[in-house]
Every structure is written in C-alpha cells, then in structure tokens.
Amino acid sequence: MKKQPTPVTTPLEAATQAVYQAFAKYSAPEVGTLDVCTACCMDADLALQMSHLPLPQLTEKHFYQYNDSAKSQVQPADEIKYLAPRLLELLAEGARLHHSTELYLDRLGRCEPGSFSATEQAALQGFALAYFVQGLEQWPAGSDSLFQGDNAFTILLMWAYARVPLETLLQHWLDSDSDASTLHFVDACYWDYVWNANQMGNAFAADQAEYKRTMEEWLNRPATKARWAEKLMRLVDTGPTSSWLPAGAVDHQRYPLPERISAVFDAMTA
Structure with a gap:
C-alpha cells in the first residue's frame, strides 16, 4: 500500500513527501528475501512484517533491528529504495x-554505484539539506532535538555513509547567520576536530576517505575560516544568552x- 499524501507544513515534511514520490514505484521484497540475519540479529516476525506490512506501518523497532543486522556488503538496491522513504520519515x-x-543510513551507501537515478x-x-537546515536551528541540541544530541559533524558523517554529497549542506551552514547554527559549529569543532593535526576526530570516519577529504579541505579553506571567524566574533561581542546554557548539562558546567567559543576561535585562527 502506497502512502497517501499528507498536508505539508515544513520544508522537511515537503522533502519527505518528495522522497516518497521519487521511490514510489518500488515494491516490498518477497517474503524470506530480506537482507538480514534472522538466526541471531533480527526477530523473524519483524523481518516478515517488513515484507508484508504497509510501508507506513513499519516502526522504529523494525528499522533498528534491520540496520543492526548482519548484512551483505553490497545491498539490494530495490529493497533499499522501497524502504528508504519510511526510513527517512522516521x-x-x-x-x-x-x-x-x-x-x-549505511545501507543506502552500500548499494552499487549508479543504483540511484538522478531523480x-x-x-x-x-x-538531507532540509534535515540539516532544520537541525541547525535547534539549540541546545539535546537528545530530543532532530540531531538527537549528536554534533553536526556526526550528522554530516551519517549522510556521507549514505553517499549523499555534503557540499550543499556545508554551503548552507557557512551562509547561515543564526546564532544556533554557529553554536553547532563551535560544538562540532570543539569535540570532533583536531585543528593542529587537520583531522576529524570521529572513529567512524576512519574508513570514510571522501568525508575526511571534504571536511578537512572545507575547514581549512581561507574563505571558510574568515567567515567562521566573523560569526564567532559576533557571538563573543554579543555574549551568551540563557538559551545557550541548558541547566544541568554536565559538559556545559565543566x-x-x-x-568553547574562544578555544575554537583561537585554534582556527592560529
């Protein structure tokens, strides 16, 4: 059963509907062919449901076990493209x-190169852009935010695993004038980038050569540094507001x- 269109109120909701439309022609995998391990990784009943329940009825529990299961190195593209709209909606x-x-989103990136049409x-x-744009405007980035408490570099790495190009997302981030997006930059750089070694800190980036190349080149581009220095100086001049500092967050106390703003500014401009 195909998902019926729903009223759209945000760019992210519109982007979700666009994904449903782009992948609408794909059908559920045949029973017993789902690329999972039901011997020890995924509950057999949940795997069966992913083949015969209507797509909108698949839940977080289905996809958590599906993603966590042993899987083929190269993913079956038609299966992934059928499931992708609900995965992204969740x-x-x-x-x-x-x-x-x-x-x-690792399974998306494991499909054969060329599996996805231009549409x-x-x-x-x-x-990816709508998700990133909305998440950057949520600060503080707690566990109930769109980024689920992770820093923005982690989110970019998630999209890199899906083989979605990052340049458009990075350009939006650089162009944004919001304090929230700048604070996301501070946190991401403070926790997840080693400036003096020009190295991304996330262990999951170790085998993601294209992600590291893209991020490290972008962060060290003179125009990028100048733009971030300008935005960080504005934050320093303005000073923190109460909304920057969630009560009880241990990392904010220590x-x-x-x-953090000063540390990132100093490291970036050294």
Missing part, C-alpha cells in the same frame, strides 16, 4: 535507527560555552 520524526547515529539522488539530497 529519521525526521526523531526515531533511533541504530546504536550509532553515523550508521543510520532519486535529487530527492535524497533535498531531504566546559562553559564561552570557553
């Missing part, structure tokens, strides 16, 4: 889809945000 709703955020690629790119 992501937009804040579902936990794997034990590690970086691997939420499908555009839909994925549009969703590493106050104004100190």
Whole structure:
C-alpha cells in the first residue's frame, strides 16, 4: 500500500513527501528475501512484517533491528529504495535507527554505484539539506532535538555513509547567520576536530576517505575560516544568552560555552 499524501507544513515534511514520490514505484521484497540475519540479529516476525506490512506501518523497532543486522556488503538496491522513504520519515520524526547515529543510513551507501537515478539522488539530497537546515536551528541540541544530541559533524558523517554529497549542506551552514547554527559549529569543532593535526576526530570516519577529504579541505579553506571567524566574533561581542546554557548539562558546567567559543576561535585562527 502506497502512502497517501499528507498536508505539508515544513520544508522537511515537503522533502519527505518528495522522497516518497521519487521511490514510489518500488515494491516490498518477497517474503524470506530480506537482507538480514534472522538466526541471531533480527526477530523473524519483524523481518516478515517488513515484507508484508504497509510501508507506513513499519516502526522504529523494525528499522533498528534491520540496520543492526548482519548484512551483505553490497545491498539490494530495490529493497533499499522501497524502504528508504519510511526510513527517512522516521529519521525526521526523531526515531533511533541504530546504536550509532553515523550508521543510520549505511545501507543506502552500500548499494552499487549508479543504483540511484538522478531523480532519486535529487530527492535524497533535498531531504538531507532540509534535515540539516532544520537541525541547525535547534539549540541546545539535546537528545530530543532532530540531531538527537549528536554534533553536526556526526550528522554530516551519517549522510556521507549514505553517499549523499555534503557540499550543499556545508554551503548552507557557512551562509547561515543564526546564532544556533554557529553554536553547532563551535560544538562540532570543539569535540570532533583536531585543528593542529587537520583531522576529524570521529572513529567512524576512519574508513570514510571522501568525508575526511571534504571536511578537512572545507575547514581549512581561507574563505571558510574568515567567515567562521566573523560569526564567532559576533557571538563573543554579543555574549551568551540563557538559551545557550541548558541547566544541568554536565559538559556545559565543566566546559562553559564561552570557553568553547574562544578555544575554537583561537585554534582556527592560529
């Protein structure tokens, strides 16, 4: 059963509907052919449901076990493209889809190169941008935010695993003038980038050569540094507001945000 269109109120909801439309022609995998291990990884009943329940009825529980299961190195593209709209819809709703955020969309990136048409690629790119744009405006980025408490570099790595190009997302981030998006940059750089070694800190990036190349080149581009320095100086001049500092967050008590801003600014401009 195909998902019926629903009223759209946000760019992310519109992007979700665009993904459903782009992948509408694909059918559920035949019973027993789902690329999972039901011997020890995924409950057999849940695997069966993923083949015969209507797509909108698949839940966070289905996809968590599906993503966490042993799987083929190369993924069956038609299976992935059938499931992708619901997977992304759940992501937009804040579902936990794997034990590690970086691997939420790993199956998309395991399809053979060329598996996705231009229309499908555009839909994925549009969703990635809408998701990133909305998440950057949520600060503080707690566990109930779109980024689920992860920093923005982790989210970019998630999209890199899906083989979605990052340049459009990075350009939006650089162009944004919102304090929230700048604070996301501070946190991501403070926790997940080693400036003096020009190295991304996330262990999941170790085998993601294209992600590391893209991020490290972007972060060290003179125009990128100048733009971030400008935005960080504006934050320093303005000073922190109460909305920057969630009560009771241990990391904010041990590493106050104004100190993080200064540390990132100093490291970036050294």
